[in-house]
């Protein structure tokens with residue numbers, strides 16, 4: 001019954017396939033170009049006075065933010081990673097001496113005693129499966145980021161910035177009422193300010 005497949009599911013499958021088929025070399029170049037792109041745009045992204053940033057550990061072909069993380073550490077900015085808490089996310093400090101445990105999806109999470117809630121962060125860099133130039137985001141389908149930031153106004157902290165390979169861009173995503181819009185998207189070749 002392929003005719004009744006949810007269009008978001010179909011798109012999700014295609015775009016996940018596209019990012020997973022990038023070679024290790026392509027992934028490495030993409031991560032380096034992502035950092036160059038971020039550095040060039042730092043002033044536009046309001047990175048002054050930033051103290052706490054959330055990133056993610058790349059999974060399933062996602063563009064890797066590990067070079068961004070090193071860059072933030074050099075500037076004494078604290079970095080955090082998402083931790084599943086029921087159907088939402090909480091954020092745990094990530095530093096050189098982090099101890100890990102795997103979540104139900106096999107993604108590592110820091111083991112820590114104190115967590116931050118989303119609104120305590122200045123910037124959250126989100127992984128995504130697909131994006132469009134209006135700030136539309138398609139994720140893995142768990143609704144975790146959407147639930148976590150459901151009550152955030154766009155002019156409130158944190159800034160939500162998507163990180164993606166260029167092959168994850170689509171003209172226009174089928175958006176649902178609960179989707180939280182991104183304030184910007186950074187790829188190896190472009191910074192889209194929404």
Ligand SMILES: Nc1nc2c(c(=O)[nH]1)N(C=O)[C@@H](CNc1ccc(C(=O)N[C@@H](CCC(=O)O)C(=O)O)cc1)CN2
Pocket residue numbers: 056057058059060062082083084104105107127128139140141142143144145
């Ligand atoms: N790197 C990264 N971390 C993240 C997310 C993400 O998208 N990327 N998340 C964003 O929300 C949360 C985790 N959400 C996820 C949801 C589904 C799958 C996943 O791989 N699903 C498999 C089925 C796995 C299973 O059920 O056993 C799949 O769809 O193939 C992974 C992460 C928090 N951490």
Ligand SMILES: Nc1ncnc2c1ncn2[C@@H]1O[C@H](COP(=O)(O)OP(=O)(O)OP(=O)(O)O)[C@@H](O)[C@H]1O
Pocket residue numbers: 137138139140141142143144145146147150176178179
């Ligand atoms: N604010 C919310 N309150 C309750 N349910 C929500 C909320 N946001 C999303 N959901 C539910 O989560 C499910 C998945 O949503 P969606 O497909 O948009 O996830 P996603 O953005 O792709 O995932 P993720 O954010 O985890 O990467 C949907 O079935 C939706 O009903």
